[in-house]
Amino acid sequence: MVLERYPKAVVLDLDYTLWPFWCDTHVVRPLKAVSDVVVIDSCNLELSFYEEVESILLELKEYDVKIIGASRTGTPDIAKDLLTMLHIRGNPAITYFDCLEWGTGSKTRHIQRAAKKLKLTKELANGDFVLFDDEKRNRDVSSINCHFIHVPNEGLTRHTFIQGLRAWNKATK
Template sequence: MVVERYPKAVVFDLDYTLWPCWCDTHISMPLRSVSKQEIEDSTGMRLQFYKDVESIIRELVENNVKIIGASRTAAPRIAQEMLSLLHILDTPAIKFFDSLQWGTGSKVKHISKAARQLGMVEELSKGEFVLFDDELRNRDVASINCHFAHVRDEDEGLTRGIFVNELKSWNRSLRSSE
């Protein structure tokens, strides 16, 4: 275990958090699988998850953390297909998500809905959710007591360094509010 305690749920944005593109503007359908870790769109553009994503999702699963996807994309069908074609541990990545929330509007709405769906409203109110996201405007999730973890660099996306540092900072803030 790399951190002393994990949150009960981790929410991931998709575009520029898990993969380096906007699926509603950069991807031309149809998609095809190149390998379990790589896909190609109809223009020949190839795409993978950022390199630390697989090990981070594996770690969360091993520690019984619920995994939620929350995307404001205008193309949920494309995102769903990408999550189905890209694999983690030889399994389509989409199978690791306990809840997927889509659509425009604030992530406050996405995360509240996922919490209701998973029976985790109380855990959310107690600060047991962390959102990893590249867009600072989504910091407003702090209003529902979800920790906002900023993914700063679109070349690197979600890295192990960001993951560990943000979980540490979440642990500290939770302790100081007790």
Template sequence: MEYPKVVVFDLDYTLWPCWCDTHISPPLRSKSTDVVVDKYGYELSFYKDVGDIFQDLQANGVLIVSASRTCAPAVAKKLLKLLHLNGEPAINHLDHMEWGTHSKKKHIARALEQFEEDIKFEDVILFDDEVRNKDVESIGCLFAHISNEKVGLNKIIYERALGEWRKKNKKRTKKSN
């Protein structure tokens, strides 16, 4: 099975069910490797399929990037350090992180510059809950919408996006041959 070269994940309401600059108040502490507790006892975990999805991407050599517009990157980073995925802090699974209030097109362009290999926008999928970020399709990335904040990123959305990407990729490689 073909895989894209890079998968980019938004954080808030894509990987976890909150806005970390609004709902989370430091200091943060680990309740377990899966649960973080904030100052007021608010508990946060990743959506449940995130670990399996990361594992599948890594097993298939896909680079994993996070791209967030959060106003609290320090809080987000702390969460990524405290919350574990597949036995390791989540941050260790990320090949690159992008922050800032600008467009996800810019996030993605800047992320690709970090990698030695020449990666095309067509080889990137962005998973994100905000429809406005669908603008990444104008540069050739595939946009996968996370539509339900209760469920977040799950295997159904993931598999569907991979399927869609494979279809597009097939057409693309046919054209270039």
């Protein structure tokens, strides 16, 4: 579904937004890709994206939206490995991200660093960034003019994605 317009950048949390687990507490190395879309850890936990994440990433790329990964994960190396091992249309998922800001600290700092790296500080100031995140505490990104979209328990779905971008469109007209 084509929207009226898209933001310059979409920021995506990882854990319980793109996939149904926490990298730093649920995943145990070593990791092994069993297909392009499934990785297993040493406990045979199957790791993959939520069902509609792939189509959302493809749509964002189609409309030239910058994709930023922002996560408070304490194990960024596991997150990087997963995004490298999971594939979308034959390409490592990590290649769909324009910037990755992971580690401790607030999402506001992650987003501000990403905007600076991508030379999009003006666009951030103008409200042209949207964050999709499962943790409501990250609403504080509104203090830097980033629109917050809460992702419910089932992870990022097309419904949440469209509803969130429509809300952003309405708020920034």
